[in-house]
Amino acid sequence: MKPKPHIVGLPVYKPGKPIEEVKKEYGLEEVIKLASNENPYGSSPSAKAAIQAELDNLNLYPDGSAAELTASLAAHLGVSSDNIIFGCGSDEIIALISRAFFLPGDETIMADQTFSVYKSNADIEGAVSIEVPLVQGTHDLDGMLARITGKTKVIWVCNPNNPTGTIVSGSALTAFLDAVPDHVMVVLDEAYYEYVTDPSYSDGIKLLDRYPNLVVLRTFSKIYGLAALRIGYGVARPEIITLINQVREPFNTSRLAQAAAIAALGDQGYVDECRRLNSAGRVQLEGEFGRLGLEYFPAHGNFIMVDVRVSAFDIFELLLRKGVIVRAGHRLYPTYIRATVGSQEQNQVFIEVLEAALKEQGVLV
Ligand SMILES: Cc1ncc(COP(=O)(O)O)c(C=O)c1O
Numbered sequence: 001m002k003p004k005p006h007i008v009g010l011p012v013y014k015p016g017k018p019i020e021e022v023k024k025e026y027g028l029e030e031v032i033k034l035a036s037n038e039n040p041y042g043s044s045p046s047a048k049a050a051i052q053a054e055l056d057n058l059n060l061y062p063d064g065s066a067a068e069l070t071a072s073l074a075a076h077l078g079v080s081s082d083n084i085i086f087g088c089g090s091d092e093i094i095a096l097i098s099r100a101f102f103l104p105g106d107e108t109i110m111a112d113q114t115f116s117v118y119k120s121n122a123d124i125e126g127a128v129s130i131e132v133p134l135v136q137g138t139h140d141l142d143g144m145l146a147r148i149t150g151k152t153k154v155i156w157v158c159n160p161n162n163p164t165g166t167i168v169s170g171s172a173l174t175a176f177l178d179a180v181p182d183h184v185m186v187v188l189d190e191a192y193y194e195y196v197t198d199p200s201y202s203d204g205i206k207l208l209d210r211y212p213n214l215v216v217l218r219t220f221s222k223i224y225g226l227a228a229l230r231i232g233y234g235v236a237r238p239e240i241i242t243l244i245n246q247v248r249e250p251f252n253t254s255r256l257a258q259a260a261a262i263a264a265l266g267d268q269g270y271v272d273e274c275r276r277l278n279s280a281g282r283v284q285l286e287g288e289f290g291r292l293g294l295e296y297f298p299a300h301g302n303f304i305m306v307d308v309r310v311s312a313f314d315i316f317e318l319l320l321r322k323g324v325i326v327r328a329g330h331r332l333y334p335t336y337i338r339a340t341v342g343s344q345e346q347n348q349v350f351i352e353v354l355e356a357a358l359k360e361q362g363v364l365v
Pocket of ligand 1: 036037088089090091092115158161162189191218219220221227230231232
């Protein structure tokens with residue numbers, strides 16, 4: 001049995017530790033998970049009701065084309081239905097783009113510390129990842145342009161960037177898109193779009209008419225609070241959507257996910273409230289980091305990356321023992337942890353245990 005040579009030795013994705021596992025391992029009653037940028041407020045009640053109503057149909061396959069959801073989303077975004085493709089999370093859209101476009105030896109450009117799924121899918125297809133260093137935690141779009149060659153197929157721009165939380169402005173983005181040659185696709189990953197309140201940020205969907213090589217990715221996993229159901233989407237011109245559809249599994253999103261997403265889209269009041277609470281939580285955490293004298297990247301999503309000035313793994317471990325799960329292990333930022341913005345109470349607990357951990361490590365006196 002011989003696998004494809006380029007997949008031998010590829011790492012398996014390591015997700016944040018599940019709450020149940022941490023409770024068991026550390027004998028804890030309460031655990032706060034701030035590791036996977038989930039919505040701490042759950043999902044809209046209308047999404048839950050839609051799932052209940054769908055429970056009698058579990059024996060039926062879903063509509064593979066997700067026609068009703070596609071129509072709802074098209075109306076919401078102001079695009080046409082043939083501009084949209086749904087996936088089992090936007091993770092799947094990244095995989096499908098990679099499957100549809102990469103031949104072994106093709107090049108793909110991304111930031112050197114960004115969402116790991118771009119590189120892992122490029123690796124699976126045998127494409128070569130060109131990783132361009134972030135500058136102060138932010139995409140270096142000129143640096144990315146400079147690395148384009150005749151072999152470049154796709155450039156990934158994560159906006160806001162996971163894990164740093166920074167954004168590129170609308171004007172920087174359009175100057176970049178103006179300069180990208182036609183043979184290169186730009187995938188603009190806006191998984192955290194709904195959380196951004198900075199006026200310099202641009203809505204990628206509005207750029208689609210001007211840039212035929214652009215694909216925008218979004219998800220129901222973050223502000224819509226439906227991560228468990230695995231549903232995300234890509235928006236692009238119909239020719240690109242058709243190509244991605246050709247490599248999609250027939251029933252890649254479930255009935256429950258489609259029904260919940262339609263209901264969640266219809267409750268924009270819930271989205272607005274989550275955005276407001278998240279902005280307040282961001283301010284709360286930034287204030288506390290400031291008080292503790294910790295540096296952090298300007299955060300625009302529902303997470304924040306902060307420099308703890310000692311091994312992030314050590315702080316991660318100390319927080320875990322106290323029942324707070326964050327993210328460490330960012331290759332280029334070994335002293336930074338990434339924490340999801342939780343509810344006000346969760347943030348308070350996080351800061352208390354962080355302060356104690358930093359004292360234990362001698363960072364604070
Ligand atoms: C930047 C970014 N893109 C895409 C995803 C994937 O989201 P999902 O597959 O849940 O839609 C995530 C999840 O954390 C993310 O941070």
